[in-house]
Amino acid sequence: MTIEQKPQLVNPYFYGIPVRDPQDFFGWEEQLRAVFESLQKRASVSLVGQRRSGKTSTLYHLMTDVAQRAHSFDPQNFIFVYLDPQLGIRDPQEFYQQLVEALAEQIPSVVEDIGGQVSRRHIQSVLKKLDPRRLVLLVDEFERLIGTDTFSIDFFTFLRGLSGFYEVCYVTTTMQPLWECYWGEWKSSPLYNIFQRPVYLSSWTESELDHFLAQTSKRSCAPIVEHKHEVFELAGRFPFYVQMTCSLYFDMWRERGEITSKERMEIARRFAEEAWPHFERMWKRYLQPEEQAVLVALADGKAPPDDASLDRLTQKGYVVDGHVFSSALTDFVQQQDKAVGGLRGPLAAPGEPVEKGIRVNKKAGDVWVDGKRRPPLTNLEYKLLLCLYDNADCICDKYEIVEDVWGGGYIEQVDDSRIAKLVSRLRDAVEPNPSDPRYIITVHGRGYKLVAEDVQRGVA
Numbered sequence: 080m081t082i083e084q085k086p087q088l089v090n091p092y093f094y095g096i097p098v099r100d101p102q103d104f105f106g107w108e109e110q111l112r113a114v115f116e117s118l119q120k121r122a123s124v125s126l127v128g129q130r131r132s133g134k135t136s137t138l139y140h141l142m143t144d145v146a147q148r149a150h151s152f153d154p155q156n157f158i159f160v161y162l163d164p165q166l167g168i169r170d171p172q173e174f175y176q177q178l179v180e181a182l183a184e185q186i187p188s189v190v191e192d193i194g195g196q197v198s199r200r201h202i203q204s205v206l207k208k209l210d211p212r213r214l215v216l217l218v219d220e221f222e223r224l225i226g227t228d229t230f231s232i233d234f235f236t237f238l239r240g241l242s243g244f245y246e247v248c249y250v251t252t253t254m255q256p257l258w259e260c261y262w263g264e265w266k267s268s269p270l271y272n273i274f275q276r277p278v279y280l281s282s283w284t285e286s287e288l289d290h291f292l293a294q295t296s297k298r299s300c301a302p303i304v305e306h307k308h309e310v311f312e313l314a315g316r317f318p319f320y321v322q323m324t325c326s327l328y329f330d331m332w333r334e335r336g337e338i339t340s341k342e343r344m345e346i347a348r349r350f351a352e353e354a355w356p357h358f359e360r361m362w363k364r365y366l367q368p369e370e371q372a373v374l375v376a377l378a379d380g381k382a383p384p385d386d387a388s389l390d391r392l393t394q395k396g397y398v399v400d401g402h403v404f405s406s407a408l409t410d411f412v413q414q415q416d417k418a419v420g421g422l423r424g425p426l427a428a429p430g431e432p433v434e435k436g437i438r439v440n441k442k443a444g445d446v447w448v449d450g451k452r453r454p455p456l457t458n459l460e461y462k463l464l465l466c467l468y469d470n471a472d473c474i475c476d477k478y479e480i481v482e483d484v485w486g487g488g489y490i491e492q493v494d495d496s497r498i499a500k501l502v503s504r505l506r507d508a509v510e511p512n513p514s515d516p517r518y519i520i521t522v523h524g525r526g527y528k529l530v531a532e533d534v535q536r537g538v539a
Contacts (some may be wrong), residue, residue: 092326101145128280131319134252302415315404365472
């Protein structure tokens with residue numbers, strides 16, 4: 080088929096933004112079934128997935144008639160409300176306000192003219208008027224609320240009470256299982272006990288990948304389905320990277336009218352270039368050293384040294400069928416390994432102190448300074464430390480700090496003085512002499528950094 084004969088030349092593949100149209104949503108059939116079955120039982124659900132795994136798209140899809148009908152779910156008994164902490168929810172008051180406003184858009188009759196701040200009493204009054212319908216509250220990026228200075232344990236206890244008395248169901252998204260998001264004194268919160276086992280969003284099944292390729296190839300008239308093997312080699316079955324790969328294939332086909340070995344090599348180059356920043360962020364910020372070691376071993380064709388970490392990587396979608404999910408990620412991992420002179424030696428035990436410097440055990444949330452474990456940090460202090468720790472010896476400017484600590488939606492709300500106060504509190508918590516900081520350094524006019532020579536990286 081020549082280019083002139085193509086009835087449609089619109090690229091149907093998109094990534095980096097949530098899917099809102101149900102006809103563009105693919106996969107996760109078992110996961111959707113599990114969510115709807117739990118909601119029918121008035122149970123809450125925790126969705127767990129890595130960055131770019133499609134968590135937000137899944138929440139949007141749950142609210143559609145298409146998804147609900149496909150799973151024999153009766154929407155007459157439920158009201159769905161979506162909230163995203165990244166969109167300016169800075170404290171419980173704003174949480175309640177956005178909840179009431181969202182309910183008012185759907186059912187104006189249940190929301191009275193409050194005329195001021197929304198209180199817990201107002202929330203309870205609205206829920207009473209909803210009866211016999213039940214609220215399903217979809218909270219994206221839920222870990223952003225946990226352990227912050229403004230969302231106290233009392234707030235989560237109130238949410239737990241709404242679940243018991245008014246049968247409110249929660250569907251949350253986090254990057255790690257919900258119980259791992261709670262640490263220190265936050266483990267006493269009763270909220271996470273109401274959730275059933277987590278539902279993981281990792282990789283599509285092979286049949287889901289086949290369906291996606293067949294349907295989108297039919298829509299675009301591009302022969303992408305004929306290149307399934309090459310798509311799988313680059314993207315595995317990770318939806319974000321599958322969309323990226325297919326988009327590159329479509330653009331190449333539209334530009335040149337065919338996909339030969341030469342075009343495939345160019346697509347692989349473009350994919351690696353575009354995926355590299357995502358791999359780098361994943362590697363530096365979201366993988367444990369044990370998981371990095373497993374990826375290095377797999378990239379070198381060796382047996383993984385840690386079965387538990389292999390299972391976690393599979394659960395996250397970074398390992399598929401016992402292999403690194405992408406040939407481009409394999410190349411990236413090998414380069415990271417070379418950059419540090421080969422695979423690291425034995426990892427320090429999680430509780431093993433170091434003689435000098437800062438060490439963070441992300442699994443336990445522990446911070447060690449000069450061989451001594453420090454008392455638990457607040458959530459904001461801990462996030463700031465991780466931001467600096469993961470970028471040791473590099474300057475972190477205001478925008479990077481705000482994005483990592485508060486979230487991108489707070490860029491305009493968080494000023495320099497608020498950051499400086501948080502840095503001061505962190506220094507009080509970790510510096511041997513806060514008035515003469517040794518680890519957390521101010522780079523005037525540019526930001527802050529954690530000096531690399533004093534950072535112990537044995538456990539991250």
